[in-house]
Amino acid sequence: MKPTPELLSSILEEVRPLIGQGKVADYIPALKKVPASKLGIAVCYNDGEIIKAGDAEEAFSIQSISKVLSLTLALQNYQPEEIWHRVGKEPSGQAFNSMIQLEMEQGIPRNLFINAGALVVCDMLHSRLSAPRQRMLEFVRRLSGNEHICYDKVVASSEMDHSDRNASIAYLMRAFGNFDNDVMPVLANYFHYCALQMSCVDLAKTFNYLANKGLPLGAEKTIVSQTQSKQVNALLATCGLYDGAGEFAYRVGMPGKSGVGGGIIAIVPGEMSIAVWSPELDPSGNSLAGTAALELLAERIGRSIF
Template sequence: MTQLQNFLEKLHHTYSMVDAGQVAAYIPELSKAHPDWFGISIVTTDGQVFNVGDTAQKFTIQSISKIFSYGLALEDHGREILLEKVGVEPTGDPFNSMIRLDEGSHRPYNPMINAGAIATTSLLKGDSPTDKLNRMLKMFERYTGHELFIDMPTFMSERATGHRNRAMAHLMLNFGMIDKDIDAALDLYFQQCSVMVTCCDLATMAATLANHGKNPMTQSQAISEDYVRDLLSVMYTCGMYNRAGEWAYRVGVPAKSGVSGGILAVIPGKAGMATFSPPIDDNGNSVRGLHVFEALSKEYNLHLFDLSMGRCNFCI
């Protein structure tokens, strides 16, 4: 335990000096984040917690929410129906690209790009927009172990500036990929991206996936174990924007990032890990977070192919 804590403190000290990247500004509220915020959290599948830095600082979850709404949609409809609407292929295009909507099957390529996430969110069950929102918040609560809230200024900011997302929704409506109530689907999507979390929350959510869908702190089953593999698969191939391939090569674990500066990663059967640092690179990934995860993977042989060959030395 002391060895891991000491290593995390060393990483935090080393990479807090990195000043590359820029705080996201295309959503006005995100530009208010302080570039020096920096936290690292690890939660193990047996409930141990390791925190360094600004791990209690709240921020909006942004695109990291996509993996969890995808899980809820899988539970609502099953794999086959969802695959008719949203694929699972990486694109090589920016996360907010519209290029891939009008080719082939007209499906969004995967649920981690904006188009795929909007289509996924539009499929969530509920008798009303409020009911759908409450179901989503309850879902997040199962992963974190406590109630979460939406940051209304961020939601309103995304709603006011999300013209590209609105255009995607209309294009998908044209192809029959989403239903008619575009505004309700977009509002729910903007709301899910505006949920407030901490770095420690993200690590707990990742640990829940590492623990077969069961929250290691509360023992609540956040998602059916049958669908955990689906989530980890799309995280591994599509979770890190246009750096997904290099991430798989260098770090080698299922992960998801968001433009607010969060990254979560899953070490199956062992732990959930998360970093938070607002300055991001051109792909939308936290610069300090990338450094931390590469160092962790190298130190503990976390790459999935190291795990499969018994070389992982992450033992707490």
């Protein structure tokens, strides 16, 4: 069954009472100012049809959802083996900003979607792209069809001011020989990527290539191969929700990626990309009401990759 705007609205109303049970991220001071009452959802079909409800057009900080975009840029600029000898493909079972495994596993992050893994990817982009920030901006503007997407400079500099943990992760990897560039400029790029301001509609459109074998909305050429698109979805399904990946697979049953801004993207391969937003997070750092909305949607439209 195809979701209607009425179905999406009724799902949002069903999950709205959950607001109050989670916690808006406050370790990035600029994020804690976002009203917890925001709630939005957008679905983008592979033919470009958009169905949306709630605050679906309001831009928010995409945070770790950007890790999928930086991976996609890396796949375009590196051979797969160059990436996979620096970062793993296994779920971490640890918090997204944990350092414990990194020390035990000689500076090789478990996967690309925890902070350590994304920092390695940003290090690689820094080595090979002349203007990594500008390239990312052009890339998301093209994928979303929205020329107005920008970095939120306040969020980026707020994170830079509170970057001790991410800087420590990067320096630890550098000590193990798994970080080539100076830490600070790479961190600054990473924080800018996290500070991209996008709406649910922008996100659903942007990530439609993962539902359509690597082909972005309205494009004639793929940006990753069909095989790579399948591989990214596999990594999202196993690692995209940090130590909540198993719970998300169980409840929602779709490849997904969350960010501490409260956004989650989810993919139904061959059919549609979905984005939800609700700023309060569960203890794993995933949107609490957003996950519940995706769970209800998956159930109502009868979709799951399992």
